[in-house]
Amino acid sequence: MDKSKFLSRIDLFQKLSTEELMQIEPIAPMNTIKKGTIIASPQHGGKLLYLVKSGMVRLYKLSEGGKELTVDLLRVGHIFGEIGSFTISSENMYAEAWEDCVICTINKPQFEQLMREKPELALHFIEIISTRLKEVEEMMEHMAYGSVRKRLLYLLHKLSEKFGSGFSMGENEDTDRKWIELEVKLTHQELASMMGSIRETVTEQLTELAAEGIVSKEGQRKPLRVHPERLKMAWDACR
């Protein structure tokens, strides 16, 4: 089994609450980052903690062949980076501005002072790390042994939890209300990179799922929609 598949995961980080953000923001320099900019990389090594204030950040690793493995997509309130031995993500991680972003940075002295002044925050950081561990284990379990279809179903489920929004197509509320729209711009390539598969396979599988009424899309570069109930049925059916 390809080792990189084990690294795929989603929703790694728990968000900070708005109150906690208020506590941190005053001491953290804020930067506007343009879409596509690399915010942090293994080379930087600049021991900083980053906090997403707006926009979306993509975390990824590079595999041997230089292929990108998307590890997570972060939004407002998510944190990433490392300071000294305090590491929120694994090492060798790249962070890219997926959209135009506003990012706050915290250095080690600031971070340590903050932890002393606000023990609740320190506790929350511990929770975040624990949650991450749990998520990693759960994702490993699902990505390690399942078929591509099963992994894709699971990924779609996680994505709809994280990015899903209620959605209605029109008059027929009873059936239409059941669709969830994923509020992220995800290409087949992206999905593949999150589940340790290849683009072609994802395309193929998505076409199947669309035929089964589990997913739908209006067109290229349009948001993907999933039908949670049918998704669950399909999931139950393939074990």
Place this chain on the structure above:
DNA sequence: ACATTAAAGGGGT
């Protein structure tokens, strides 16, 4: 890997 198609961008009117 190649072919197709849809969408974004740029220039001119």
Place this chain on the structure above:
DNA sequence: ACCCCTTTAATGT
């Protein structure tokens, strides 16, 4: 603002 053309990115096989 609108139309048309070029270019690029996404998808399909």
